[in-house]
Amino acid sequence: MNMEKINLARKLIKEYHYDLKAIDKGYTGRTLYVNVGSHDIKEKSVTQLIKDKFIGGKGFGLYYLWQAVTESTRWNDPENEIVISSGPVGGITQYPGSGKSLVVTLSPLTDMPMDSNAGGYFGPYLKFSGFDALELQGKADKDVIIFINGVKGTISIEEVPNEDIDTHIFGEQLTELYADNEEDKRNIAVISTGTAARHTNIGLLNFTFYDVRRKGTRLKQAGRGGIGTVFRDKHIKAVVIKVAGVKGNENHPVDKLTLNKIGIKMHKEIHDLDNSQNRMRQIGTANIIEVMDQYDLLPTHNYKFGAHKDTYKISSRVFTAKVTQNSPDGCWFGCSLACAKAADHFELKTGPYKGEKVSIDGPEYENAAGLGSNLGIFDPDAILELNFYCDTYGLDTISFATMTAFVMECYENGILNKERTGGLELTFGNIEAAFELIHQMSRGEGFGKIVGMGIRKMKEYFVKEYGADPKFLSDIGMEQKGLEFSEYLPKESLAQQGGYGLTNKGPQHDEAWLIFMDMVNNQIPTFEDKAEALHYYPMFRTWFGLVGFCKLPWNDIAPANNKFTDEPAKIPEHVQNYVDVYNAVTGMSIDKHELIRQSERVYNFQRLFNIRMGYGKRIHDKIPYRAMGPVTMEEYESRQERYDRQLVEHLGYDPANKTTEEKMKVLREYRLDQYEKLTDAVYKRRGWTMDGVPTAEKLQELGMDLPELLEVVKKHV
Amino acid sequence: MIKLNNRDYECQDGITVEELMKLNNFTYARIIVYLNGEVVLPENYASTTIHHGDDVKAIHLMAGG
Structure with missing residues (x-):
């Protein structure tokens, strides 16, 4: 039209x-x-x-x-x-x-x-x-x-x-x-x-x-x-x-001088250091594609593995050459981090716009990992085009990717076949099938409509219609609370399993991303350490969404002297910037502790909102086993040395002369138990009951003891 | 034997920070290296040696997405 x-x-x-x-x-x-x-x-x-x-x-x-x-x-x-x-x-x-x-x-x-x-x-x-x-x-x-x-x-x-x-x-x-x-x-x-x-x-x-x-x-x-x-x-x-236009003082801040001062300092930091740090201005969040692969964290083939021999074909360097360079691509005025990259003049090869030349926003890391490696697709142009169609058709790239990875694994396991998919051969790496699926979603036709229901509903459908094994689907279906997982492999980081599972809206990494702190740096070895991180980071990151900030300038760039601070992972200077900017705009005088309390109030409100709607308790915080460990023999055996060593070190279990099935069973029991213990520790730190309900005392402490919230607590404690 | 990120780690006495990073495939651009609690600057990775009993931390500064 x-x-x-x-x-x-x-x-x-x-x-x-x-x-x-x-x-x-x-x-x-x-x-x-x-x-x-x-x-x-x-x-x-x-x-x-x-x-x-x-x-x-x-x-x-x-x-x-x-x-x-x-x-x-x-x-x-x-x-x-x-x-x-x-x-x-x-x-x-x-x-x-x-x-x-x-x-x-x-x-x-x-x-x-x-x-x-x-x-x-x-x-x-x-x-x-x-x-x-x-x-x-x-x-x-x-x-x-x-x-x-x-x-x-x-x-x-x-x-x-x-x-x-x-x-x-x-x-x-x-x-x-x-x-x-x-x-x-x-x-x-x-x-x-x-x-x-x-x-x-x-x-x-x-x-x-x-x-x-x-x-x-x-x-x-x-x-x-x-x-x-x-x-x-x-x-x-x-x-x-x-609007009539944008000026620098539209918000009528109480202290514009401070805003200018902090802003100039931050712009200089980005100008001086971004090229040697995350290269956000060159390629945005996609800078970490190959880093994730090198640390065995890049999801491939529906989160079975964390690395692939072909990742070099979709590395950040490949995409850097495809997106327009030397363009200050901010998505809001004054953003010098400018990570909103775009591939311009891209000629589409499929679908209703085939042959047209378009600008494609991205790819961001999530899109490259989800539409690429997690589907077994290592073709950068296919990733860009899938990205384009997700955007223009109005589809969440993360959910589309994780759902498609799920049906590809179902197909390869015989749960689906060509008859059930309407002729689509949904094997990993089949670019043509992925495109047909997305175009079907646009047209509201065929198997695309079934996939578009989401993994939670697909699991029920496949069990009912095709007699699929519900336990297997539950293990490999990467959703929790109904939301599809975002694109990080959390198997080897218990804290990140919590970062996905112990969240309000579902497994999206915007609450806590702790893989490196936990798995690589080993900075949070105990349950209490992990619980503290799963308190601080979700609260800190919640705050961005309360005030209107983007999270990326917090930790995708760091001051040169950050390494000499007590807690470099928190980027203390940037935390202080946020406190100062907030105070300069609003005239308030919060400090970094009150910043966390502001978030805690809303976070607990959201948790109780979930509970009010019939969700949000401990049972809803469980995650699929694929997020915690190897579901299939293929997965275990691909990292056998690692898993065997863990059995010895953590459980004193001798893997010699044991079958893979026996070892997987022991490892599974251990990892499920670890997640439960983590859940206990996190609930305790957050001031919740062991069923995950915020207590009246916690609400009082936060000044959030509103009658409507206390009523929900009363019903559920 | 040294401690690397609070874990026991076997390596040759006198290995440089640069060699240790390479051995562990620590490729990320934003890593802070501490040797016995002191920051080692990137320009000194090649000349700083590590000896048995040392405590090395290679803190990857990434909190993601």
Whole structure:
């Protein structure tokens, strides 16, 4: 469908006028509520209590979602909301990585609150338009676009033709439609999804922003947990925001001088050291592909192994040559870490856009590992093209990759065959089959629809329909809480197993990534050490999502003198930067300890939200055995020396003259027991019961003893 | 025998930090090496020798994604 047709068919359903007002110390003091079913549009005040307890970003998202739903609300009920918020620091331009948007909803994959973050301009522009958060509720009869005009102070709901459009086209069309002229395009931000979001449970939200250097739109994604699926279920086609422009003091911080000073210091650090550290400005997070392989951590063949002989074909150096260099590719103004790389003029070889030349955002590490090695695919162009189609179709690359790896292993084990897959030969490394699968998801056809349900539902389906062994599927299906694992091999790091398993939303590494601290550095040898790390890092990293920061400038670059500090892994100077920036914007006077407490309040709130929805207890924190150890003989025997040695060292078990099955059984019992002991230690450190429920005492200590939370605790303790 | 990241490690007496890193395939760009609690700067890896009983830490500074 072209834009002219959309434009002609647009029908204004509702228009709402509001007063534009300046931001004060990072907050506008109000949020925007839009119900696409009833067309109700209203403003809500942000109280001091909301600010104190929930800060912003994901905290605000969880707060408003809690108010909107009941224990029985499911993801596709009209009551479910999508809440988008940046946070008090979001939108500053002085410090790198300050443009994040946090999105919260009830997930079709997990049936619990999901949070996912994205770069791009939307979150800051929402605030510049006058709102600390946007709540989207209800379900429209026909497709709608919501337009927030932060220049005029109007919000409109417009009905548009009921037809899906992929994001790389639609984002560009909407930017064109709502901008006054070429110069104005940078003032437009769009969120939308693609054709596959309606047919799968892994739809993502694309955040489109205009790249003035490329003179075209770029995409960042709130990828995890099926938020795009909820978006389309509500019949929302897009939300568009327009602002008058971006200035360095939009947030009206209390201390701009300090912001400038800290920002300049950080920009210099990046300028001087990035080339000799992680090369974020050259290749972004994909810099670690071959590093992961060298340390046996790169998932290959559905997390069976951590390295592969062909990894060199998809190394960061290969992708560095494919993405445009010497371009300051930030996804928000002022980000000098500039890791939002893109492969430009890429000619597509498959699908509906075959032959077209496009810009592909990425690949980020997760995409390269997930769409590459974990599928047994070592073709960089295939990875880029799968990446492109995931984005434009609106599919979470991580879930798509992990689900596809799962069905490939099922295929190779005879659980699936050509008859069941509709002719797809889903063996590892079959690029053609992977492409057909993704195009089927876009069209809502064939086996792609079954895979699009997600691993949790596929496991049930394969047992019921094909008589598959539920234990084997449970062992190899890399999901927990319904969410697919992200792309690190955690088998040899107990702390990382906890970093995946003892999380709120499911196995996404954004809470804690402890593999090197644990497995390689051996810095956290005891259960208590690991528990301390699984307290500090999840809380510290939660904070980024409360205030509007990106995590990458925290530890993908480090000051030259960091090595001489007491705790180099925490990057103490950067922690102090964050404290100082937050105080400089808000006028507060927190320290690094209060920063952790701010996170703890929201973290415990989210845990209790999960429990309120019927999840979030110890039983839900268990992880598949593939994440903990070798499921198959092939896996054990590929690292036999390592596993045999561990049996001797940890258990005093002599592996001589034992069969692989016997050794695997002993190792499995040991590793399962270790995970349980870790769980005990972490719950204790976090102030939870041994069933994983935050205690009333813990809530009191945090000042989070809100009546609605105490009620949940009372029911479950 | 030395301690490497708090684990017993057999190596030749007098091995350099550079050789130890190579032997262990410690290739990551951001590693802090401590020899008996003191930081060894990268420019001194080739000239710094390790002897039996030494405590070496090679801390990979990565907290990921």
